[in-house]
Amino acid sequence: xxxxxxxxxxxxxxxxxxxxxxxxxxxxxxxxxVVAEVPKLASAAEYFFKTGVEGKRFRPTVxxxxxxxxxxxxxxxxxxxxxxxxxxxRARQQLLAEITEMIHVASLLHDDVLDxxxxxxxxxxxxxxxxxxxxxxxxDFLLSRACVALASLGNPEVVSLVAKALEHLVxxxxxxxxxxxxxxxSMEYYxxxxxxxxxxxxxxxxxxxxxxxxxxxxxxxxxxxxxxNLGMAFQLIDDVLDFTGTxxxxxxxxxxxxxxxxxxxxxxxxxxxxxxxRAIIDQGFKDPKNVNLALEYLxxxxxxxxxRELAAQHASLAAEAIDSLPETIDxxxxxxxxxxxxxxxxxxxRNK
Amino acid sequence: xxxLTMVDLVGCASTSSNASLDRYLWRKTLHSSVSQRAxxxxxxxxxxxxxxxxxxxxxxxxxxxxxxxxxTPEMLLNVKRGQISLGTVFDVVADDLLILNQNLKSIVxxxxxxxxxxxxxxxxxxxxxxxxxxxFLVSRATAQMSGLKELTTNHRRLAEIIEMIHTASLIHDDVLDxxxxxxxxxxxxxxxxxxxxxxxxDFMFAQSSWYLANLENLEVIxxxxxxxxxxxxxxxxxxxxLFDCDVKLEEYxxxxxxxxxxxxxxxxxGSAIFSxxxxxxxxxxxxxxxxxxxxxxxxxxxxxxxxxxxQLGKPAGSDxxxxxxxxxxxxxxEKEPKLRDIIESEFVEEGSLQDAIDLxxxxxxxxxxxxxxKEKAVAAIQNLECLPRGSFRxxxxxxVLYNLERIE
Numbered sequence: 001x002x003x004x005x006x007x008x009x010x011x012x013x014x015x016x017x018x019x020x021x022x023x024x025x026x027x028x029x030x031x032x033x034v035v036a037e038v039p040k041l042a043s044a045a046e047y048f049f050k051t052g053v054e055g056k057r058f059r060p061t062v063x064x065x066x067x068x069x070x071x072x073x074x075x076x077x078x079x080x081x082x083x084x085x086x087x088x089x090r091a092r093q094q095l096l097a098e099i100t101e102m103i104h105v106a107s108l109l110h111d112d113v114l115d116x117x118x119x120x121x122x123x124x125x126x127x128x129x130x131x132x133x134x135x136x137x138x139x140d141f142l143l144s145r146a147c148v149a150l151a152s153l154g155n156p157e158v159v160s161l162v163a164k165a166l167e168h169l170v171x172x173x174x175x176x177x178x179x180x181x182x183x184x185x186s187m188e189y190y191x192x193x194x195x196x197x198x199x200x201x202x203x204x205x206x207x208x209x210x211x212x213x214x215x216x217x218x219x220x221x222x223x224x225x226x227x228x229n230l231g232m233a234f235q236l237i238d239d240v241l242d243f244t245g246t247x248x249x250x251x252x253x254x255x256x257x258x259x260x261x262x263x264x265x266x267x268x269x270x271x272x273x274x275x276x277x278r279a280i281i282d283q284g285f286k287d288p289k290n291v292n293l294a295l296e297y298l299x300x301x302x303x304x305x306x307x308r309e310l311a312a313q314h315a316s317l318a319a320e321a322i323d324s325l326p327e328t329i330d331x332x333x334x335x336x337x338x339x340x341x342x343x344x345x346x347x348x349x350r351n352k
Numbered sequence: 353x354x355x356l357t358m359v360d361l362v363g364c365a366s367t368s369s370n371a372s373l374d375r376y377l378w379r380k381t382l383h384s385s386v387s388q389r390a391x392x393x394x395x396x397x398x399x400x401x402x403x404x405x406x407x408x409x410x411x412x413x414x415x416x417x418x419x420x421x422x423x424t425p426e427m428l429l430n431v432k433r434g435q436i437s438l439g440t441v442f443d444v445v446a447d448d449l450l451i452l453n454q455n456l457k458s459i460v461x462x463x464x465x466x467x468x469x470x471x472x473x474x475x476x477x478x479x480x481x482x483x484x485x486x487x488f489l490v491s492r493a494t495a496q497m498s499g500l501k502e503l504t505t506n507h508r509r510l511a512e513i514i515e516m517i518h519t520a521s522l523i524h525d526d527v528l529d530x531x532x533x534x535x536x537x538x539x540x541x542x543x544x545x546x547x548x549x550x551x552x553x554d555f556m557f558a559q560s561s562w563y564l565a566n567l568e569n570l571e572v573i574x575x576x577x578x579x580x581x582x583x584x585x586x587x588x589x590x591x592x593x594l595f596d597c598d599v600k601l602e603e604y605x606x607x608x609x610x611x612x613x614x615x616x617x618x619x620x621x622g623s624a625i626f627s628x629x630x631x632x633x634x635x636x637x638x639x640x641x642x643x644x645x646x647x648x649x650x651x652x653x654x655x656x657x658x659x660x661x662x663q664l665g666k667p668a669g670s671d672x673x674x675x676x677x678x679x680x681x682x683x684x685x686e687k688e689p690k691l692r693d694i695i696e697s698e699f700v701e702e703g704s705l706q707d708a709i710d711l712x713x714x715x716x717x718x719x720x721x722x723x724x725x726k727e728k729a730v731a732a733i734q735n736l737e738c739l740p741r742g743s744f745r746x747x748x749x750x751x752v753l754y755n756l757e758r759i760e
Binding site for chain 1: 551580
């Protein structure tokens with residue numbers, strides 16, 4: 001489908017590798033910032049910015065790739081002025097990636113306090129290891145740094161965008177905590193909450209990257225749409241994996257959503273086929289019998305498949321957004337665009 | 353008769369260099385304290401409308417002024433005052449505060465009922481709205497200088513943002529301090545749990561960030577963002593130096609700046625910026641806010657020792673109990689080595705906390721802290737000298753003095 005230059009060796013490029021150097025610089029910078037300013041939070045810094053634990057730095061990767069894909073080339077007459085300006089732009093976009101990561105990590109820290117979570121990504125959560133207070137403080141610290149960095153970008157529209165995303169994060173979390181029984185069974189409510197909790201931050205940041213590059217209107221919107229659809233696809237698959245884990249069958253996943261009483265897309269779809277599920281959901285999932293019953297219905301239904309289908313739709317929309325970006329002959333830009341599309345596939349085919 | 357004279361006084365572009373000094377001396381001689389002014393209910397409203405009109409200026413007996421060597425701010429502090437009531441001081445911006453309350457309710461109320469009731473807990477818990485009042489007072493005082501007729505939307509938004517940030521910090525503070533009581537009422541996290549408290553704080557914070565972003569004034573955005581960073585820094589500084597008897601006064605002042613004064617300073621400077629005055633005036637307003645904030649924090653720290661639980665709305669000596677060493681303690685530690693041992697024991701022994709409190713009081717820790725509070729207060733009043741004389745500047749001075757009266 002994509003014609004790579006024939007002079008290149010055919011290789012499956014790991015999209016993450018395209019920006020690997022920038023990413024490790026980013027992680028290093030964030031880690032050092034935390035350690036330098038707040039020695040007490042050094043272990044927290046280790047915790048979240050340590051290589052291996054960081055979940056592949058999904059967001060910064062997407063943002064840096066987007067930055068390359070949207071590169072604006074300056075007209076020839078000013079060859080020397082080009083380089084430093086380009087470098088400065090890149091630095092600002094990198095800063096935006098840092099900001100996004102700080103906000104994301106802060107929200108995770110607070111989420112874990114809110115969920116009383118014991119583990120995060122397979123290891124002890126910070127609040128479990130160091131107490132709620134440090135987690136709240138660490139989250140506040142990161143958020144405040146993000147705020148200052150955001151202001152330093154000097155772009156009111158970008159500030160607005162990211163501030164809104166921050167608000168959405170909180171709103172999404174609130175929606176999760178305080179749902180009525182009616183809302184819990186509504187696909188619309190679920191999708192809205194998912195947008196707030198997962199897709200909003202990445203979509204706003206993608207758009208911000210475009211705005212920083214001086215792109216407006218259509219291109220900025222396309223960047224936003226890419227982020228939004230990618231985020232939704234990501235979360236939908238997360239919901240599936242919570243049931244299926246690394247195996248294709250049910251029940252091998254961590255099942256943490258259902259045990260927390262959180263009703264996700266697979267169950268909502270299953271409920272359309274089996275209205276009896278509704279009564280079980282209303283009863284709640286404290287009783288393991290209800291959990292098993294729900295899993296049974298889920299297995300009999302097309303809930304998992306339909307969720308995957310929906311995720312694939314969103315992934316496809318994300319890819320379309322990239323396709324709709326202005327044509328270019330620049331190889332770096334082409335590579336980055338391909339990488340962004342590649343990511344949409346990886347998001348829906350991953351096993352963890 | 354008394355209030356008429358007061359009106360003239362306030363409106364007077366006095367021949368002496370210290371109209372405020374005159375006013376306080378008059379109060380003393382006429383025995384008309386500010387609380388009497390409050391008694392006159394809407395009479396105090398007249399003070400608002402009184403304009404700077406030198407034609408109406410009467411050369412009031414400057415005898416007392418003559419006998420004083422320098423009409424300095426220091427003298428202000430030595431004059432006995434009547435009970436200053438904040439409610440009266442804020443009279444000049446009462447309408448502004450009303451509008452603020454309404455706006456805040458609708459901003460918060462627009463969202464989730466659970467969050468709303470949590471925020472009600474804080475908003476309804478007897479807060480003085482000191483910070484927004486400062487915004488309005490400085491806004492109005494500086495607006496006079498730049499010829500602005502009315503407060504702008506930005507001014508009002510700034511006040512709302514400040515109050516939201518302040519509230520967010522209180523809610524998280526209580527989680528971090530594991531406090532059960534604030535202002536005599538149960539804290540958010542005591543009532544609703546840590547989850548909601550963290551979320552409510554985050555929500556307030558996010559809301560204020562959003563409104564801040566929409567102000568579209570980069571200077572103010574940076575100013576306030578810095579405050580948010582300072583809050584976290586202050587909290588961290590405090591958390592990492594609990595029970596540390598080597599803490600110096602300088603560090604205490606930095607921590608106090610981060611935790612308290614930074615927000616006040618940003619509010620007063622932001623107000624000046626939106627009024628469009630000279631940057632030198634804006635800087636003076638920053639300094640005023642900073643000195644007021646520091647003075648305020650020192651007084652708070654003193655009261656934690658000297659007031660009873662009832663008056664505080666929370667247990668007395670709670671700072672010390674948690675290992676948070678404040679000005680009185682730092683001063684006392686210089687005099688009394690025994691205190692160090694008790695503190696480092698972290699009060700495991702029954703009665704040791706009370707022993708420590710007694711020691712602090714006995715070796716003049718409180719007194720020296722009072723001196724410190726006054727020092728900052730004097731500086732704050734000096735910072736106001738660039739403002740035009742009038743009811744707003746007077747109110748700003750009175751806030752400084754009100755603060756000091758809390759420890760008399």
